[in-house]
Amino acid sequence: MMPKILKAIKFETLMRPIMPIGAWYFRVSPKMITCREFNQFIFDYTENLLTEKQSKLFERHMKVCPMCRNFLKTYIAAYKAGKHVFPENNLNVPDTVPQDLLDAISAVSSDSSLRKR
């Protein structure tokens, strides 16, 4: 049986001495971000711009959220694949250097060498 005196003391009163420890724990303990917040970190993650703390939060979310893990994987795959795409020259423009451009270059070159002399 609990003594009457203890019953009279409220739970919060009992906890008060150790509350600063709890507050400290919550400050240093890992937090969890939502998927929406995770999305806001993605760009900085791909460019290595996250701070150490942000990086920990980001990776912690990634560990527990398969949807975001896949989202990130496909996000990276999509823009990296773009690097392999090379535009085809199906424009109606000749891909040889026009003579007037070559003439302009050589005119500037000869002008420049004359100036040097």
Added chain:
Amino acid sequence: MQKADPVSMGESDHALTGTGGVSNDNFVQHVTDNYGMYITKCYSYLKCPKLAEDAVQEGVLAAHQNLASVKDSSALGAWLYRVIIRKAIDVLRQNQKLPRFDDDLEELVSYDEHGLLIAPIWTQTSNPEEEILRSEGLQQVKQAIDALTDVNRIPVLLKDFEGFSIKEISELLNISESNVKVRIHRGRIKLRSQLNDYFYPNNTDDL
């Protein structure tokens, strides 16, 4: 003595000082070999063959004027390419074709009321990049890039395909660095959602 940055300099910043470490013949040879590639690359920004041709020609002439700043001939290709891409952006601006990079608040990704992502748990493949790189996949990527609006396409092309830094893009497009990041991120998300079929099995949602 102040050191010249060959990539970030403007064409009017340098005097005509000769040809430095790169010979004139080397320059002409380089332009001749890659002229077609420059045109197609510029076309991906300008979407007009005539403007693309103008941008390449102006870029080549501007680069030739500043050839003295290239000390190492092995760096010529990358330097020349970037000068030409910069010129393409200049031509876009001159023709008032550069889009307005205003705030865009449209939500591109779906979340539930708790801020949790609504997406399938499983992907089609463990290596989505490899999956896309199959021949038809590449065609789809090309179409997906073309389908992006200029507001997202131009920053994504500059960052992910040409390798410009955020700072350089911010100066080129005259917008803040944070705006550049947002544009690229949104462009990448749109690109990803266009390629959904390669990632998720029997996907019917626009995720």
